[in-house]
Amino acid sequence: MFGGLVSPHSIQTWQSMFGAEDFLESRRFTILSKIVLQLPQEEGRPQQLQEQLELSTGLINETDAEGILRRPKPTTSSVLCDVEQPNSAQQMTLLVYSSGASSFTIRQQREMSDDLTFCGKGYYSTVYRINGTDRVVKCFEGASAAAQCDVETKVYERFTSVSETPPPGILKCYGPHPTIPNSILLEHAVQDNLWEWLWRAREFGQSPDPTVLYRWARQAAEAFAFAHHYGVLHSDIHVINFLLDADSNLKVADWAGASIDGGHSLSRYRRDHTLPGTAHNNISVASEIFAFGMALYNMITIEEPYPGLHHERDKDELKRRLAEKEFPDTTKLIVLGQAIRGCWNLQYKSMEEVLESLIDESNGS
Helix, strand or coil: CCCCCCCCCCHHHHHHHCCHHHHHHCCCEEEEEEEEEECCCCCCCCCCEEEEEEEECCCEEEECCCCCEEEEECCEEEEEEEECCCCCCCEEEEEEEECCCCCCCCCCCCCCCCCEEEEEECCCEEEEEECCCCEEEEEECCCCHHHHHHHHHHHHHHHHHHCCCCCCCECCEEEECCCCCCEEEEECCCCCEHHHHHHHHHHCCCCCCHHHHHHHHHHHHHHHHHHHHCCEECCCCCHHHEEECCCCCEEECCCCCCEECCCCCCCCCCHHHCCCCCCCCCCCHHHHHHHHHHHHHHHHHCCCCCCCCCCHHHHHHHHHHHHCCCCCCCCCCCCCHHHHHHHHCCCCCCHHHHHHHHHHHHHHC
16 A cells, blocks of 8 residues: 655754754654565664655545545655664664654554554554544653643543533543553544644645534534633643544544643643743633634634744744734635634633634524
8 A cells, every 4th residue: 555665864854854843743643554674784773763755645535424525645645754773683664654744753653452553643642542442542651641641530520520411522531541551541533633634635625614614613612611611721722632533523632731720731832822922831711712713723724823933943933923913814714714813812701702703603604
């Protein structure tokens, strides 16, 4: 299914192509293939080898009854490989992942039970599908694994303690995994995250129907309004944390960095989603609403609010534009332009007000 290795680049070439900040902002990855390379014998081969691949993937372009593009996969994907250890002096196994964005990496997959299948990789966690079920296990990693697992567990406990039926835009949580430490069991949203979905759709020049955009916006706003009402602020609102289930319904995910009852957040907003005049980790209802406006813009336009301003060197220019309210043009958006502008200008005092605005526009359209 996949083609061979084309036009390799050295580590230095990779570093010149993509900045470190790009890598840090790429939070999730989709597995594409497993490749075994035959390597020439060389003295002093570096332990870490990074190459750019061009993979011929074949075309998957399915649509559902509403005409929503499901899991489109481009015919060519460029990915970067990060291989920590060779199998031998002559052979190296690559697990190839694509993030569906401008920067790519791969991580070697954790050896786990045959009952688990790799689903996706975040910056602080890995998600595996539990074979034969509709559940996944989210495994937290790194120095903050226990703390993040504890926060996300507490968030879902809060949600279920205050309501037997939280909004459908919130994933179902089934508690901790019985044997894997720092892990929780969650509902499986089978269509990946919205960021990757949008990137694939753009490759085909397609975009969701306005009725679908209204539904996704409402489902996300309902989830955030519910969470805010019960003292939980997400702290990392971005389309990468919006998942799609088998019926193309939106689910808000990744509550591991949330602020609970005004407490410290273990996460932060992306720079271009950060309320002007505040730090990325300054979490409030206002900062959540502002970030939600940026996420809606990304969802509707299928592009970042400030394309091209992703490098460390661009942060001052991005900060200037935000501070001076040089926001993207919303006048030509097919839907929700006024609501998005209201989020950026802090016209709304609560996520409930945002939700009401979305419902009013969708009912009148």
